[in-house]
Amino acid sequence: MISFTMRRKVELIVISDTHFGAIGSKSESLLKYLKSISPKKIILNGDIIDFWQFNKRHWDVNHTKIVRELLKLISKGVQIHYIAGNHDEALRRFLNFKFNGFKISNKLKINLDGKKAWFFHGDVFDVTMKYSRWITILGSIGYDFLIALNYLVNRVLKIFGQDNLSFSKRIKNRVKAAVSYINDFETTVAEIAIKNGFDYVICGHIHRPSIREIKTNKGKTTYLNSGDWIENLTALEYNNKNWTVFQYDNKLFKKEKKGESDYKNSKQLFNEMVADFELEKSK
Secondary structure (H helix, E strand, O other): OEOOOOOEEEEEEEEOOOOEOOOOOOHHHHHHHHHOEEEEEEEEEOOOEOOOOOOHHHOOHHHHHHHHHHHHHHHOOOEEEEEOOOOOHHHHHHOOOEEOOEEEEOOEEEEEOOEEEEEOOOHHHOHHHHHOHHHHHHHHHHHHHHHHHHHHHHHHHHHOOOOOOOHHHHHHHHOHHHHHHHHHHHHHHHHHHHHOOOOEEEEOOOOOOEEEEEEEOOEEEEEEEOOOOOOOOEEEEEEOOEEEEEEOOHHHEOOOOOOHHHHOOHHHHHHHHHHHHHHHHHO
16 A cells, blocks of 8 residues: 655656647546656656647646646656657647756657666657548547446446446457557657667657567667556656656555645645745745
């Protein structure tokens, strides 16, 4: 059972495709995860805020709590890199913006224990994105409908004490075209990483968590994908020269005791968050 009082130390975590502001975003689960760890560095690898499907009705109190938690981590010296994706591409106009330990970028290259790591969201290597953004949006509408339907079904299942289902995850794992698309994406990304001498290449975008070694006649690299917080509820963690996929399971988390902030709405929490931010800035 994972405790909220004893935080687990992690060198680096990678989170992507949380789609804040869109239906189906699992903000409560992500908040529990963030409160259970003590990371040195966080990489938000794209599609964190979903500007394409944003609706304030889907921005709940937990979303605001997550932002507040991230600001607290920054104030404690944690580095947070926000890499823009396609659903939050509006942030690309603020590339290289820095504040304390927070930075917005398009990609990130770092050294991990003597090995070269390359982080980017992955939409630039998506064939559908290359041909037309509108093709992708139309596909996204169908996907969002499936997520909305899934959300309603899972609410009913929760009432009867049943486990959640993921329609789109099952479809993607079974339909040959979807499997082929994912494999093509992973192979393309890996080939470019190998050509540029990267030991690790880390993406999001396709909502499929993965860690696997890919070899070509020009070399090899470790391809990693952080998955998402819509269906898979996964993150990548790096510790002691080793990568793992964290899979959220609500049964492993102790129920957190409600505090004063649990009875406040998003506006109250936002005002407190701004006050905390101003206080940290003045120190």
